[in-house]
Amino acid sequence: MANKAYIVGAKRSPIGRFLGGFSRMTAPQIGAQVAKALLDGLKVDRALIDDVQIGMVLQAGAGQNPARQVALAAGCPTSVSACTVNKVCGSGLQTVMYADTAIRAGDVDVVLAGGIESMSQTPFLVREMRGGQKYGSVKLVDSLEFDGLINIYDNAIMGAIGDETAAKCGATRAQQDEFAATSQQRAAAAISNGWFADEITPIETRPGKAPITTDECVRPETTADALGMLKAVFSERGTVTAGNASQLADGAAMTLIASDAGLKKLNAKPMARIVAHATTGRDPREVFLTPIDANRL
Template sequence: MGETVIIGGARTAFGKFGSGFKQVKACELGAAAIKGALNGAGMPADKLDGVLMGMVLQAGAGQNPTRQAARVAGIDWGIPADTINKVCASGMRALTTADQMIRSGDAEAVMTGGMESMSGVPYAIPAARWGLRFGEAVLTDLMIHDGLQCAFANVHMIVHAGRSAREYGVSREEQDEWALRSHNRAMEAIRQGKLAEEIVPVTAPGKDGAVVIDTDEGPRADTDAAKLARLRPVYDSEGTITAGNAPGTSDGAAALLAASRAFAERGGYAPLARIIGHAAVGTEASGIAVTPALAIRKLLNKTGFKLDDIDLFEVNEAFAAVPLICGKMLSWDERKVNVNGGAVALGHPIGASGARIVLTLIAELKRRGGGLGIAAICSGGAQGDAVLLQVDG
């Protein structure tokens, strides 16, 4: 069985909801990340066997958004493209699916990742399909309905995460502290140029003409504990999750170029990382916040590693409560987790985040001279995915 390596990776900056990328389609963001990954690897697009990109909010985006992104990126008509929807884990699932294709011998090089334009999601009037006879019609916000609301309990993901926070004894103060940590670390990473290493600039329409967006819009230098403490809980008046300790809705894309080691050696493409293994789990719908920890446990058991063997963790901050709950479940060294901030600061374009955390993990391990890292993410419907990578020094 072959071995999968990652030979290229890039992402766009993550734009705030209704801000810099408001008029940019998801497929255009995806194309920018794809081109960045190809250029970084120095690989021609015609060597690809396929393109797999995650995207959750596909309503109104047209047929197969990944196919569109591939074409905008200049990829030939003859190279197939698939769009994956595993909610927030979509971008990671694209990578692990490619790993399975490569290990089985079905492919040698696959472009993977995820993309999302949360600003561009339409509203719908479901009852209009067969005619509105009398009275009012309900507008459905498809961003919330298809991306942020539990399809089983019909509540926002915040409600489920808040209940898990109470169950595991995660306080409002702890969540606000983690949120502040996320912003401070992200701002420091921006100042040091760390995040710029991941980002390809994108030109977007602006009020006064085209603008180049090359910096994440979410991180705030003016965030402090007092401001976070003043915010009221959302969706649950007795809860602990606020707009300050949850990520913003965002626009962005990330891409990872996966290949067999034999292909990389044959073509002279230097591996950035090796995929050691991955795992996926599921639990009852309300348990979404615990699934990254469950996936990490399964992955460690599957690969034979111990928690202390892992040098860095990237856990998607679907809410600040998520890494805090995972910490209570796993008893990890918090100093190894999200060292450059996370989604609370950077934003969470849901189809892209699973790929973004892998890219960020690889970049930081490389800066530290190599090592082992795990990226993990929860997703709607209470599933969790994790991937274990090795970066050589």
């Protein structure tokens, strides 16, 4: 019988606005503070951690193996293995799935799993400079766009694919604006009522400055009517706008996953048990429909 995997604890940073409060921090620096807060709060002996799996999409300029940076900065011993995972938007969730799989197989008992990202820190690339540019201008490539927001197979930007997906599924502009406005209002209510307080780790950005304690991207004044006045960004008849699309942002989230044996070692009670997981693939132009397939497995 396969071992069971449990979520022992979870923490996240506030979501930092693009070029906002976290803009001077690398993604591993943000993630390390969250990981340390999670492990300290659970009173985890770092020597009990068998593996660290951290998801990160935009790795250019972040330094070797960002997961290893997080692990060591959070106090894990050098003997603990760490791996950085890139499955684009599914990177962080993939680390939890890996932890579940490894625990079921009996390979590990305790895994630190999570995701980190800094869109603000992504560099511009100059491909021609490695061999030298003898004459003429060189082109800067935005790694934020190239590594994260462009379909490498046909150069379609994710927003345009969002327009295509909405049209294919019959999701109207009004429905998207209403959903986005409701999301903003719910986030604002959650902050106002303190519902995020237990999950958020205050992040120290630099000495002498107050830590960031709340999400920077929430716009509580947002209404569907106001969003309806915005122009589509990616095509004239599109439905994706700057108001109803996901924002560019910085942040990190961490979980501690354990087996039954791991729970005993940690002397911990679980928050939840991972019952199952699934992942699927489709044509790259149908990327936003893959969660539907996974949920049906």
